[in-house]
Amino acid sequence: MKIDSLNLIEKIINLPPPHQFFLCIILFIGGIFASSFLFFDIAIFIGLILFLFCLIFGLVGFLFERKISILIYFLIFLLGFFYFQFYNFYQEKNSSRYLNNTFQNDVLAIIDNTPIYDDGIVSFNAKLLKPNKGKILIKARSYEEIFQYGDKIRLSGKFEEPQKYENFDYAAYLAKDNIYSLVNYPEIEVIKRNEGLKLKEILYKIKIVFQKQIDKVFPEPESGFLSGLLLGEKKTMDENLQLALQRSGTTHLIALSGYNITIIVEAVYFLLIGIGVARPKSFFWVLIFLIFFIILTGASPSVVRAGIMGALLILSNKLGKKYQIRNALFLAALLMILFNPKILRFDFGFQLSFAATLGLIYLKPIFDKLLKVEKQSFFDWREILATTLSAQIMVLPLLILNFGYVSIVSPITNILIISFIPITMLLGFLAVLISFLNLWLGYLVGVFSYFFLHSEIFIIKIFGNLPLATLNFGIYNKIIFLISIGLIILFIVYHKKYEFVARKI
Amino acid sequence: MNSLQEKFNKKNTKILIIVFICLFILDIFLWFGILKENEKLEMDFLDVGQGDATLIKFPFSGEILIDSGDGQQIKTALSSVKNYFNRHIDVWILSHANLDHYGGFLKLIETNPPQIFIYNGFDSEGTTFLLLKKLLKEKNIPIVTLYQGDKIKIGDSYFSILWPPKNKEIKDLNDSSLILRLVDKKHSALFLGDASTKISDNLINQQSEILKMSHHGSKTATSEEIIRLIKPSIALIGVGLNNSFHHPHDEVINLLKKFDVKIFRTDLNGTIKIIFDDKILIKEKK
Numbered sequence: 001m002k003i004d005s006l007n008l009i010e011k012i013i014n015l016p017p018p019h020q021f022f023l024c025i026i027l028f029i030g031g032i033f034a035s036s037f038l039f040f041d042i043a044i045f046i047g048l049i050l051f052l053f054c055l056i057f058g059l060v061g062f063l064f065e066r067k068i069s070i071l072i073y074f075l076i077f078l079l080g081f082f083y084f085q086f087y088n089f090y091q092e093k094n095s096s097r098y099l100n101n102t103f104q105n106d107v108l109a110i111i112d113n114t115p116i117y118d119d120g121i122v123s124f125n126a127k128l129l130k131p132n133k134g135k136i137l138i139k140a141r142s143y144e145e146i147f148q149y150g151d152k153i154r155l156s157g158k159f160e161e162p163q164k165y166e167n168f169d170y171a172a173y174l175a176k177d178n179i180y181s182l183v184n185y186p187e188i189e190v191i192k193r194n195e196g197l198k199l200k201e202i203l204y205k206i207k208i209v210f211q212k213q214i215d216k217v218f219p220e221p222e223s224g225f226l227s228g229l230l231l232g233e234k235k236t237m238d239e240n241l242q243l244a245l246q247r248s249g250t251t252h253l254i255a256l257s258g259y260n261i262t263i264i265v266e267a268v269y270f271l272l273i274g275i276g277v278a279r280p281k282s283f284f285w286v287l288i289f290l291i292f293f294i295i296l297t298g299a300s301p302s303v304v305r306a307g308i309m310g311a312l313l314i315l316s317n318k319l320g321k322k323y324q325i326r327n328a329l330f331l332a333a334l335l336m337i338l339f340n341p342k343i344l345r346f347d348f349g350f351q352l353s354f355a356a357t358l359g360l361i362y363l364k365p366i367f368d369k370l371l372k373v374e375k376q377s378f379f380d381w382r383e384i385l386a387t388t389l390s391a392q393i394m395v396l397p398l399l400i401l402n403f404g405y406v407s408i409v410s411p412i413t414n415i416l417i418i419s420f421i422p423i424t425m426l427l428g429f430l431a432v433l434i435s436f437l438n439l440w441l442g443y444l445v446g447v448f449s450y451f452f453l454h455s456e457i458f459i460i461k462i463f464g465n466l467p468l469a470t471l472n473f474g475i476y477n478k479i480i481f482l483i484s485i486g487l488i489i490l491f492i493v494y495h496k497k498y499e500f501v502a503r504k505i
Numbered sequence: 506m507n508s509l510q511e512k513f514n515k516k517n518t519k520i521l522i523i524v525f526i527c528l529f530i531l532d533i534f535l536w537f538g539i540l541k542e543n544e545k546l547e548m549d550f551l552d553v554g555q556g557d558a559t560l561i562k563f564p565f566s567g568e569i570l571i572d573s574g575d576g577q578q579i580k581t582a583l584s585s586v587k588n589y590f591n592r593h594i595d596v597w598i599l600s601h602a603n604l605d606h607y608g609g610f611l612k613l614i615e616t617n618p619p620q621i622f623i624y625n626g627f628d629s630e631g632t633t634f635l636l637l638k639k640l641l642k643e644k645n646i647p648i649v650t651l652y653q654g655d656k657i658k659i660g661d662s663y664f665s666i667l668w669p670p671k672n673k674e675i676k677d678l679n680d681s682s683l684i685l686r687l688v689d690k691k692h693s694a695l696f697l698g699d700a701s702t703k704i705s706d707n708l709i710n711q712q713s714e715i716l717k718m719s720h721h722g723s724k725t726a727t728s729e730e731i732i733r734l735i736k737p738s739i740a741l742i743g744v745g746l747n748n749s750f751h752h753p754h755d756e757v758i759n760l761l762k763k764f765d766v767k768i769f770r771t772d773l774n775g776t777i778k779i780i781f782d783d784k785i786l787i788k789e790k791k
Contacts, residue, residue, distance in 0.1 A: 143633045219589065
């Protein structure tokens, strides 16, 4: 046993550099992850003890064995561990928390995102101006769209602490965007327009114009569904459809844009290759498309993150070796996590897009083989099925953990629908673009997208309204989550071994 | 050389197939549109949750929307009865300025504004109603006020307006409701808005086969007297499932049953399509 563990250490030390690099990233991220479960005081305490251990063992190891690399790995883990805590500490210190549970008069703030209007209620984030600090979430009544990104406002109202509900930690959800206060139905007055960042202002305006154009070209509920697909905006959607989406396990299509982008990028890339554009050129065009798409959706951090993942995915077709794309993916994730370490545990969208990409790296080659996918064929259903399966399976544990239930019909609904989502989005996007030239031309092109949208909604409603469409795990979701992850890893390892044996023969 | 030719042919076949599929889909839509063109007057009592909305399609002529619910479901409800290429509605009629009747107009005004807006002339002081009027003015849509005695003629059918009288002061917005009677060649329908029994008990010449029940079937809006006067055979009630007002009231339902009136409720029956053929045809769309 002792020899075994020594062997392992030996192995790790002698890893080739790319794998060593990978290990470092994993450890740093692992440190952040472990730390995110602990409160500041406890975390610092534990961290310091671990650090002491490290020093002592390091000294002993150095004196007797003259090997310290294993120690460096451990220190990297600790670095991540402390990084999360100090980031969190700094953010909370600069938050508006000190105002909570008080009534404030005439506070100045600037609207920080696109306000969302939903049946007479508008909600948006705002940055408090000096002498106050921090970001808040405001809810107000308004049928008229008076608020915009970049408005300087004066408000009077009660600052409240976000709640932690039984099955949803709203406080943590908001805290990941560094929001620590809610202000519900305050008195608001817009003092000055266009006080935000110019670039962001333009981006948000584009998004709003596009959103309105979708409403013009498509009828409900198709327009709501399409703007969910294209802009990741839930907005006001038909309640029946929303329920059906949940029950059929397809909400991710409209709520979380990360996953879509991964799929759409893949689709556009294959479409271009199918048409006959050379690979390097398609890569370039997909990149342009991606940037355009991100700008269109208002370039929110979650979409930018998803966009980077998407770009990496097509890069994977350029990079020959699997570990290269794996490293690139983890490096990208690391950069995003450095920028905001809270997303690792609290941003479901980030987790989903990361998992989906991971699935395409690790599972798709396996399914390609199992389904005998041929390269470079145009609209090959096996290719689509392999892509869908690998992303879906990787995402499944996250869905179980987050929602506590799994839609039994989800695999069927998703396989039936997802294959058509990229083409729906592409056609819808095209129709809306053309409709800017001429609304009737837009209608005409929109027919094709409408045809898909209508059929997709039809399928979603049929499966969503089936009795017993969902399987509820309740409190066991965490166990099932671990089991499902274990199964996936086993599946990958098994096929690797099989591949290895096959090669030997 | 040959293989190049083959490649070219393959690509062409692909394009041809795509073009054919596109044409086929367009064709389907076109025929749907043609076959859906109605020769009879059609009335769709829309399922918009708690609220009223009725779309009336006149044969070979325009379409009128009477009220629009509170707005949450109007778009979905409308697209379930209209086709993709024809989303236009010519005339909007608002019975009275309550949000559960005009909310939907706010949702529709950006995407498909009407040519004329008709209402009873009684403004609500709420900011949302003012917003609706402001938007109508911005879009240069004429706002027409109609009173007792006025008529709207569309082809062979007409609406007569039974309430409110000109220059009458009415405090309660519900009682100011525009009461409309739609008369076709053989059939007629009465729209009571939200008017209470005080108003509807005293109306003359209001006998109709189809009755849009007043105030979502509330107790204060329907009496035995009215049912006797109107002699309806079909009653329409626009209510949301398990609404907080407990509409419609049991007494009203029992009263209708007593007079053998067929009851259609949007919460149970969904959108109700009524076709004014020789006989009245009714289709439910849940």
